[in-house]
Amino acid sequence: xxxxxxxxxxxxxxVFAGFPWYVFVLASVLAGVGFxxxxxxxxxxxxFAGQDSKQAMAIVVCGxxxxxxxxxxRAFALNNAFLLFALVLTALALLxxxxxxxxxxxxxxxxxxxTIQPTEFAKPILVLALARWLRLKSHGGxxxxxxxxxxxxxxxxxxxxxxxxxxxxxxxxxxxxxxxxVAGARPLHLFATIALGALxxxxxxxxxxxxxxxxxAIWLGQDHLTPAEWxxxxxxxxxxxxxxxxxxxxxxGLFEGLQNRYDFLxxxxxxxxxxxxxxxxxxxxxxTVILLYTFFSLAIVACAYRLRDRFGRLLxxxxxxxxxxxxxxxVGVCTGLLPPTGLPLPLLSYGRSSVASxxxxxxxxxxxxxxxxxxxxxDAIR
Numbered sequence: 001x002x003x004x005x006x007x008x009x010x011x012x013x014x015v016f017a018g019f020p021w022y023v024f025v026l027a028s029v030l031a032g033v034g035f036x037x038x039x040x041x042x043x044x045x046x047x048f049a050g051q052d053s054k055q056a057m058a059i060v061v062c063g064x065x066x067x068x069x070x071x072x073x074r075a076f077a078l079n080n081a082f083l084l085f086a087l088v089l090t091a092l093a094l095l096x097x098x099x100x101x102x103x104x105x106x107x108x109x110x111x112x113x114x115t116i117q118p119t120e121f122a123k124p125i126l127v128l129a130l131a132r133w134l135r136l137k138s139h140g141g142x143x144x145x146x147x148x149x150x151x152x153x154x155x156x157x158x159x160x161x162x163x164x165x166x167x168x169x170x171x172x173x174x175x176x177x178x179x180x181x182v183a184g185a186r187p188l189h190l191f192a193t194i195a196l197g198a199l200x201x202x203x204x205x206x207x208x209x210x211x212x213x214x215x216x217a218i219w220l221g222q223d224h225l226t227p228a229e230w231x232x233x234x235x236x237x238x239x240x241x242x243x244x245x246x247x248x249x250x251x252x253g254l255f256e257g258l259q260n261r262y263d264f265l266x267x268x269x270x271x272x273x274x275x276x277x278x279x280x281x282x283x284x285x286x287x288t289v290i291l292l293y294t295f296f297s298l299a300i301v302a303c304a305y306r307l308r309d310r311f312g313r314l315l316x317x318x319x320x321x322x323x324x325x326x327x328x329x330x331v332g333v334c335t336g337l338l339p340p341t342g343l344p345l346p347l348l349s350y351g352r353s354s355v356a357s358x359x360x361x362x363x364x365x366x367x368x369x370x371x372x373x374x375x376x377x378x379d380a381i382r
Contacts, residue, residue: 019070020303020369024063026296027347027362031059031355033289034348037276040255041269041350048269051350058355066359070366077367078311081132085152088125091118092159099163104211107163108353117353119168122156124361127175127318134183135311145185146193149176154200164209167271167333167341171325173197178321179314182304219339239265240272240334243279244286251282269350271342274334289348290331297324300365312368319361322346 038055042048091109099106100115108115130149137144153176160169177193185193205213211233218225218234230238243259246252257279259265268276278286297320304316323346330345332338344351346358 018369020299020365023296023299023303023365024067024362026292026299027358028059028063030293030296030347031063033292034273034345035059036254037273037280037348038269038350040257040280041260041273041276043255043261045263048350051269054352055350055355058352062356062359066363067366069360069363070370072367074311074367074371077128077371078132081128084125085129088118088122089155089159092122092156095159095163105163105165107165114352117351119156119160119163119165120351120353120357121360122160123168123172123175123322124319124357124364126153126156126172127179127315127322127361128364130176130179131311131314131318134179134314138184138310140183142189142192145180145183146189146196149180150193150196157200161204161208164212165342166208166212167329167343169204170201170341171322171329171343173200174325175318175321179318182314182317183310215341216339219336222336236266236272236340237336240275241336243272243275244335247279247282247286249283251278251280251285254280256280267342270344271330271340271349272334273345273349274331278334290327293323293327293345293348297327303365303369307368309371312371315364315368319365322361323358 035052035055039052042051095106095109095118098109100108100110102108102115107119108117129152133149133152134140134145153172157169157172160172177190177197180193181190208216214233218229218237222234222237225234239259243257243265246258252258255261257276259279260268260276265272265275265279274286274289277289281288300316300320300323304313304320307313307316326343326346329338329341329343330349333340333343344354346354346361
């Protein structure tokens with residue numbers, strides 16, 4: 001009887017061998033911190049009522065599902081990578097006809113009282129598709145390592161820009177660059193990736209909405225804005241900077257931020273959550289969140305470094321970049337270092353689609369760490 005129990009325990013432990021618990025624990029800590037500030041941003045607000053409870057439910061359910069998805073067989077992940085990519089592209093392409101419009105943008109599908117934002121899922125699925133393509137390209141040339149991955153990235157980028165959603169579109173470019181680098185792209189290839197990405201950004205400028213161009217102009221001239229401009233197109237940036245500045249070193253106190261409590265700060269539970277963190281916990285709290293998030297991203301990088309098979313390493317590297325890019329853009333927008341583009345911070349900001357996509361990305365890391373290493377020369381499907 002004892003030997004049978006020990007055998008079952010050994011089999012159970014073998015299933016979870018290599019599972020990156022430290023990454024999932026850090027993710028849970030960040031999600032807990034995010035819940036606290038989402039709760040703060042929604043206290044006494046009719047517009048944001050119930051967001052904190054929905055966020056908590058999404059964190060628990062999606063976290064549990066992510067652990068289960070981590071153990072999907074490697075062959076299943078490889079065989080269905082491009083199918084998932086095609087499905088998410090289709091979902092993005094059909095938004096203009098079947099999506100619902102909120103705040104002037106058509107980014108969501110309505111399902112009863114809930115909404116689903118396919119762009120959020122497009123990012124981790126892009127990681128999966130790029131890893132599927134690049135896993136055999138260790139000696140690939142410009143076409144294999146740069147051009148085709150760039151085309152794969154531009155497809156969801158274009159469909160995302162059409163919604164319009166500039167922030168999410170921009171967050172895909174760092175993923176492309178990082179995964180091309182991990183795949184073994186030559187320095188010239190990486191330079192070409194940056195150059196083509198920059199040309200792509202210039203090329204989309206004529207297609208941006210008028211309010212997006214106005215935000216960019218306000219950002220460029222924020223030191224010389226008139227009071228009317230601060231009250232108009234510069235309002236979001238102004239309120240964010242006021243919230244951050246009023247927090248000082250130690251903050252106004254948890255649940256006590258005036259810009260937050262008195263409804264001056266727009267989109268404070270999503271795109272400007274970091275401003276709430278700064279206002280209520282000050283420079284110390286803001287740096288703690290940034291360092292924790294950075295350490296979390298680096299923990300995924302460390303996981304990628306330890307992996308032997310190329311597919312798993314590419315997955316982990318892409319996911320680490322996914323989180324790091326969101327941190328950079330979200331904090332940059334809130335602090336005025338980047339133009340206001342509207343991008344939630346995964347695991348912290350409110351949004352069930354954002355939470356689900358973040359945990360799906362972490363499931364890719366779990367899969368990369370637990371799946372059997374493959375033949376390094378070919379990474380063939382067995």
